[in-house]
Amino acid sequence: xxxxxxxxxxxxxxxxxxxxxxxxxxxxxxxxxxxxxxxxxxxxxxxxxxxxxxxxxxxxxxxxxxxxxxxxxxxxxxxxxxxxxxxxxxxxxxxxxxxxxxxxxxxxxxxxxxxxxxxxxxxxxxxxxxxxxxxxxxxxxxxxxxxxxxxxxxxxxxxxxxxxxxxxxxxxxxxxxxxxxxxxxxxxxxxxxxxxxxxxxxxxxxxxxxxxxxxxxxxxxxxxxxxxxxxxxxxxxxxxxxxxxxxxxxxxxxxxxxxxxxxxxxxxxxxxxxxxxxxxxxxxxxxxxxxxxxxxxxxxxxxxxxxxxxxxxxxxxxxxxxxxxxxxxxxxxxxxxxxxxxxxxxxxxxxxxxxxxxxxxxxxxxxxxxxxxxxxxx
Amino acid sequence: xxxxxxxxxxxxxxxxxxxxxxxxxxxxxxxxxxxxxxxxxxxxxxxxxxxxxxxxxxxxxxxxxxxxxxxxxxxxxxxxxxxxxxxxxxxxxxxxxxxxxxxxxxxxxxxxxxxxxxxxxxxxxxxxxxxxxxxxxxxxxxxxxxxxxxxxxxxxxxxxxxxxxxxxxxxxxxxxxxxxxx
Numbered sequence: 001x002x003x004x005x006x007x008x009x010x011x012x013x014x015x016x017x018x019x020x021x022x023x024x025x026x027x028x029x030x031x032x033x034x035x036x037x038x039x040x041x042x043x044x045x046x047x048x049x050x051x052x053x054x055x056x057x058x059x060x061x062x063x064x065x066x067x068x069x070x071x072x073x074x075x076x077x078x079x080x081x082x083x084x085x086x087x088x089x090x091x092x093x094x095x096x097x098x099x100x101x102x103x104x105x106x107x108x109x110x111x112x113x114x115x116x117x118x119x120x121x122x123x124x125x126x127x128x129x130x131x132x133x134x135x136x137x138x139x140x141x142x143x144x145x146x147x148x149x150x151x152x153x154x155x156x157x158x159x160x161x162x163x164x165x166x167x168x169x170x171x172x173x174x175x176x177x178x179x180x181x182x183x184x185x186x187x188x189x190x191x192x193x194x195x196x197x198x199x200x201x202x203x204x205x206x207x208x209x210x211x212x213x214x215x216x217x218x219x220x221x222x223x224x225x226x227x228x229x230x231x232x233x234x235x236x237x238x239x240x241x242x243x244x245x246x247x248x249x250x251x252x253x254x255x256x257x258x259x260x261x262x263x264x265x266x267x268x269x270x271x272x273x274x275x276x277x278x279x280x281x282x283x284x285x286x287x288x289x290x291x292x293x294x295x296x297x298x299x300x301x302x303x304x305x306x307x308x309x310x311x312x313x314x315x316x317x318x319x320x321x322x323x324x325x326x327x328x329x330x331x332x333x334x335x336x337x338x339x340x341x342x343x344x345x346x347x348x349x350x351x352x353x354x355x356x357x358x359x360x361x362x363x364x365x366x367x368x369x370x371x372x373x374x375x376x377x378x
Numbered sequence: 379x380x381x382x383x384x385x386x387x388x389x390x391x392x393x394x395x396x397x398x399x400x401x402x403x404x405x406x407x408x409x410x411x412x413x414x415x416x417x418x419x420x421x422x423x424x425x426x427x428x429x430x431x432x433x434x435x436x437x438x439x440x441x442x443x444x445x446x447x448x449x450x451x452x453x454x455x456x457x458x459x460x461x462x463x464x465x466x467x468x469x470x471x472x473x474x475x476x477x478x479x480x481x482x483x484x485x486x487x488x489x490x491x492x493x494x495x496x497x498x499x500x501x502x503x504x505x506x507x508x509x510x511x512x513x514x515x516x517x518x519x520x521x522x523x524x525x526x527x528x529x530x531x532x533x534x535x536x537x538x539x540x541x542x543x544x545x546x547x548x549x550x551x552x553x554x555x556x557x558x559x560x
Contacts, residue, residue, distance in 0.1 A: 136455060136492045155455065211451050254440075254485035258474060261467045268464070292505065296487055303447055303488045304467075305458030 010124040012115070013163040014098065016131055016213060018205035019196070020050070021183035022169040024128040025096055029058040031126055032094045036062065043088060045095040045118065045125075046080040046111075051185060062094070070103050077103045082114040086121045093118055094126045099133035099151045112153050131209040134158060141208060147196050166213040171202035244272035247329040249320065250308075251278060252286060252294040259335040260297065262366050264304045266333070274306040277323050279316045317353040324358055331362045412485075412507040413439050414536075415473070418446040418494040418522065420465045423513040424551050425541055427473060430511045433539075434482040442507060443473040444487040446497035459490065472551055495526050502534060510534065513541040 013031075015024040025048065036042040044064040049055040065088055068081035079102050085093055095118070100111040108114050115125055132141040135152040142148045158164060169177075177183055178197055248263035250256040260276060267274040276297065286294065301308040313319035324332065334351055348356075354363050415422070415430045434441050445466035447459045466488070474484045487505065491497030510530065512522055522530070530538055 136496050139493045139495050140451075208451065214452075254483070257486045258471065261471055264463070264467065268460070293485070295504070296485075299490070300486075300488050302456060303459055303490055304463055305460055 008122055010119040010122050011162040012119055012125050012127065012160065013165065014158060014161045015126070015128045015165050015167050016158075016209060017128075017167040017169075018131055018209040019174065019202060020130065021174055021177055022167050024130075024167045025049075025055055026058055027165070027167050028094055028096070028126045028128055029055070029062065032062050032092070033058075035092050041091040043085070043090040043093055045082075045085045045093040046097075047094065048096045048100075050183075052182065054182065065093075070105050072103045072105055079103055079106050080111065080114055082107065082117050085118055085123070089121070090123060092124045092126065096128050098127040098129045098157070099153045101151050110153070112157050116157075129153070129158070131205060131212055134212065137208060137212065141205065147201075164213055166209060168206070168210070171199050171206060174202055175199065244270045244330045245328050246270070246272050246274045246331045246333060247320075247324055247327065248274065248276050248306075248333040249279075249335070250276050250297055252290040252297065254293055255335060256293070256297055257300060259333065259366050260300055260304070260306070263333045264306060266331070267306075270331075272331075274304070275323075275327055275329070276301050276306055276308045277320065278308070278310050279319045280310060280312045282312055282314050317350060317357055320354060321357040324361060329358075329361055331364060332358070333364050333366050335366055411437075411439050412442055412505075412509075414442045414444055414501075414505075414507045414510040416444045416446055416489070416494075416498055416501070416510070416512065416522065417469065418448065418497070420469060422469070422473070422551050423541065426511050426513045427476070427551055429539065429541060431477055431480055431482050433509065433511070434477070435480070439508070440483045440485050441473075441477050442485050442487055442505070443470055443477075444489055444498075444501055445470050446489045446491070446494045446501070448494060448497065449490055449492055451492070455490070455492070463488075469551070476551065494522060495529055498522075498526075498530075499533075502536075507536060509537045509539060511539045511541070 015028050017024045029047075032042050032044070042062060044059060044062050046067070047055070047059055047064065049059070065081060065085050067078040068084070070077045070079055080095065095111065095115055098112050098115060102109055102111060102114070108117070115127060118125055130149075131137060132149045133152055134155055136155045138149060138152050174183075175193070175197060178189060178192060181189065184192055244267075246263055246267045248259055250259060263276075264274055266272075278294070278297075298308050300306075309323060311319050311323060320332065323329070332354055334354075337350065351363050351365055354361070413430050413434055415426065430441050433439065445463075447462045447466060449455055449457055449459065470486050470488075474486055477484045487501060489497035489501035491500050512527060512530070514524065514527060527540055531540075
């Protein structure tokens with residue numbers, strides 16, 4: 001963990017659960033106490049006790065940064081004072097309910113934005129989140145539970161957390177806690193039992209939470225495994241390349257999408273891997289449309305399971321040769337090129353140069369099917 | 379010689395000056411440039427496709443057919459989805475071929491999310507477009523549900539063209555429409 005006040009970003013640890021009442025805040029406070037006992041400077045930036053005596057008691061002994069007052073529509077409201085936390089510069093700050101929307105008029109609209117500020121100041125943060133607040137799961141959980149949650153956070157926020165801890169509880173145990181008045185006051189218990197806190201809802205939410213955390217763990221493991229320079233990546237993969245490997249030459253142009261689709265179909269039939277290569281002329285700047293095309297190519301490559309490689313060189317054929325050799329390419333696919341103009345007519349066409357440079361590699365020019373007559377197909 | 383030069387000057391001025399020339403075009407309102415045609419199933423309504431082509435021709439716009447892939451819950455959001463792509467890519471190809479053959483420019487996209495709506499939301503956040511065309515159809519194979527359409531109307535800041543159900547909705551474009559080997 002990083003020291004407070006330094007340039008290094010603080011680390012984020014999120015306690016995630018299937019619903020209110022599973023014990024996320026309690027666990028966060030327990031961890032805060034453990035860190036305090038270990039000698040770290042710990043404060044509470046914001047705590048939502050929801051009137052729960054157990055939670056308030058668990059916070060005893062931890063310093064709290066005073067909240068700031070905001071008047072909204074004539075009512076005095078309280079919000080977390082991010083500036084005061086940064087000025088206090090603790091090593092660790094506990095900030096409850098990451099998905100909370102701040103009162104209008106606050107410096108930032110969402111609490112996760114405040115948390116980003118605290119992290120940027122080099123302060124480590126512990127926070128809590130219910131799984132239904134994740135943006136990508138919001139629709140799915142609405143379908144499961146029939147209850148739409150309005151406060152959402154982008155998945156990337158959770159993706160950036162160094163640690164995600166699932167606070168798990170069986171639905172039966174959670175319902176017992178609810179009935180015992182440990183989650184909501186007595187007057188809200190019946191309504192909760194009849195709406196969100198139904199056993200089928202909680203079971204589905206628990207499954208979603210378990211999968212989400214498994215996914216986070218899997219993604220982090222993959223990221224760790226893939227760390228390393230591109231050259232190392234190439235070196236480690238090339239010897240494993242057995243059979244066919246296709247390389248499609250693309251440009252940031254809408255027509256490249258079609259070439260990629262055709263190359264992918266060919267790769268599927270051959271049981272081969274597919275790489276996409278764009279050789280960028282040195283110093284070339286892209287227009288907005290070209291930037292979009294390049295991003296769309298990256299997205300297409302990712303969905304198809306292909307790899308988009310971008311290399312800079314003023315000798316396109318030499319760079320293609322270089323990449324093809326490193327990747328163990330057996331097929332190169334090229335789209336239909338525009339007819340050369342001016343002095344370009346004197347140059348040897350790219351397919352011909354590639355056949356000379358890469359004698360063991362097949363070079364295929366992919367036709368533009370839209371130029372064929374198109375019958376009234378079904 | 380002078381007469382020929384005068385004629386050339388006249389032709390040039392006629393081209394540049396209003397009401398038909400470039401200056402006039404510059405002053406006209408910006409036309410709709412990108413028409414999104416999202417789908418998540420294995421086929422799309424031919425009426426929506428034809429509407430997109432008609433509008434694109436009339437407004438000199440680009441059609442953006444977008445395949446919305448759904449990432450199963452047990453997979454990371456960034457997963458490759460070859461099984462769904464095996465269904466979606468041929469349909470994208472068919473749409474692109476048909477639109478290109480009618481002289482309309484096409485710029486395809488692929489969206490990915492936990493649901494079709496999630497994929498569409500991400501796509502909309504990443505890409506500007508001026509109009510979206512969908513057909514009202516609760517057939518899940520065809521794409522977006524009524525609930526999704528309501529969400530579109532509430533949340534998407536663009537012109538949305540929803541085609542009401544019609545008897546000819548059984549006319550669809552599917553992967554079978556791909557011309558030649560794919």
